[in-house]
Every structure is written in structure tokens, then in C-alpha cells.
Amino acid sequence: MEQNEQPIFGIEKLYVKDLSIEVPNAPEIFLEHDAPQVEIKLNSNGRGVGEGVFEVMLTVTVTATLGEKTVFLVEVGQAGIFRIVNVPDEQVEPLVAVACPNILFPYAREAISDAVTRAGFQPIVLQPVNFEAMYMQRLQEAQAAASTENTLQ
DSSP: OOTTOOOEEEEEEEEEEEEEEEOTTTTGGGGOOSOOEEEEEEEEEEEEEETTEEEEEEEEEEEEEETTEEEEEEEEEEEEEEEEESOOHHHHHHIIIIIHHHHHHHHHHHHHHHHHHHTTSOOOOOOOOOHHHHHHHHHHHHHHHHHHHHHHO
């Protein structure tokens, strides 16, 4: 990398790539007064779509249940196109796995809250997420799996 080439990390576009909500037990579920159990799952992935251009998608799935009944299920795929240029190769993966999901999360949180409200329920407000810790945990799990595989050979 030449000295006059400044690193570039920029947002080209933010968009909802996928959004769905299901209320399979309506209208009867609206007659229930107990608070549902809420489960939240997060997943992010990125892929190169051109020279120095990456699409990153953060998928958030929220499932609310009451006993055996599903109250609602909402899933959003909040995506973004990011330009990452003149950045050392070893720093690209952390940007895609940590910085990009950090940017996408507030938009996904808003989409989830809006969809749940429009479905007739109290809004779900997702707590902040430490994407760096999630990334480090994935790295540790991959290293442990690799060392276990090497030991077995």
C-alpha cells in the first residue's frame, strides 16, 4: 500500500433486504393477557460484491411464545453496501464482522419494533449488542475446532 493511499471505509447504501412477520394464532392470541417469552437470534454475514465493495446483512429474528403457542415471529434482514479500500487484508474481516453490523443494528432494531407494533403488539426494544465480543467468540470457537481437528489427525 502506498503512503498517499488513505484507507476508505464508507457506507454506499443501507436497505431492508428481507422483512417478515407472522401472527399465526391471531385473533385468539390477542385475548391472552400473560407476558410472552421472547427469544432473539442474531446472525451477520458479509460477501464481496466488487473490488473493495462488500454487502453485509444482519439478520435479527424475534420469536414470542406463550406456552406452546407462537404469539409472533418477526425477522428482518438489514443490509448495507460498504466500500472498504486501502485497508490491510487482516483488518477487512473485523470491519465486515464488527463495524458493519454495529452500523446496521439500529436500523434493524427500528424495523423490528415497527413491525411488531404494526402487528398489534407492544414494541420490542432490542438491547445493544457487542458485535466485537461475538466476533471474538467465533474466532475462539474456530481455533478450538481447528486444534481439535489437528489433534485427531
